[in-house]
Amino acid sequence: MAGSSAPVHDPEIRMPKKGLFAKVRQAGAFLAIGGIAFVIDFLTYNGLVFWVTGHGPMFEHPIWAKIIAIVVATLFTYVGNRYWTFNDRHLPHKLSRYVIFVVVNGFAVLLQLAPLWVSRYVLGLHDPISDNISGTFIGQILATAFRYVAYDRWVFPHTPKPEAVDETPAARQREAAE
Helix, strand or coil: CCCCCCCCCCCCCCCCHHHHHHHHHHHHHHHHHHHHHHHHHHHHHHHHHCCCCCCCCCCCCHHHHHHHHHHHHHHHHHHHHHHHHCCCCCCCCCHHHHHHHHHHHHHHHHHHHHHHHHHHHHCCCCCHHHHHHHHHHHHHHHHHHHHHHHHHHHHCCCCCCCCCCCCCHHHHHHHHHC
16 A cells, blocks of 8 residues: 555654653642642641631631641651652652751741631631631642642652662673773
C-alpha cells in the first residue's frame, strides 16, 4: 500500500507516558495524604474550639487551636509525602532539608490562618460553619496548593543519586586503559 499509515514513534514529539503517569500518581498521592491531613486538621480544630458542647477548651483562642491542628496534620503529611508521594526521590539526610520543610510549612500556616483570622476578627463570625469554611476549607486549599509546588521544588527536590564507584580490579584496568 502506497503511503503507509504506520504510526510514527518520535520521542521528541509526544510526552512520554511514564512522565505523565508519574506526575498523575504523584498528584494523586499528594491529594490522598492531604485528604487524611484535612480530616486530622478538621477533627483537632473542632475538638479544641467547639468540642461536642459548642464551646471547647480553646473557643476563645481559635488561632492557637488552628496552629495546633495544622502542626498535628503537618507531621502526618511529612511522613506520608516523604515515604509515599515523593518516595522516588533520593534525599540525603541533611538538617537543611528539615529547616526548609519548617520554613515552607510556616508560610503555609500563615496562608491557612489568614482566612480564619479575617472571618473571626474582621467579619466577626464565631460559629463552626464560618470557622470551617474560612480556616479549614479556604485556608487549606491555599496552603495545599502552595505546599504541592514548594514540596516538589524545595522540600523533596529531584537530586541525582550518587553513582556507585566500581572498585573491582577489572574496572581499575578499564580506567587505566582510558
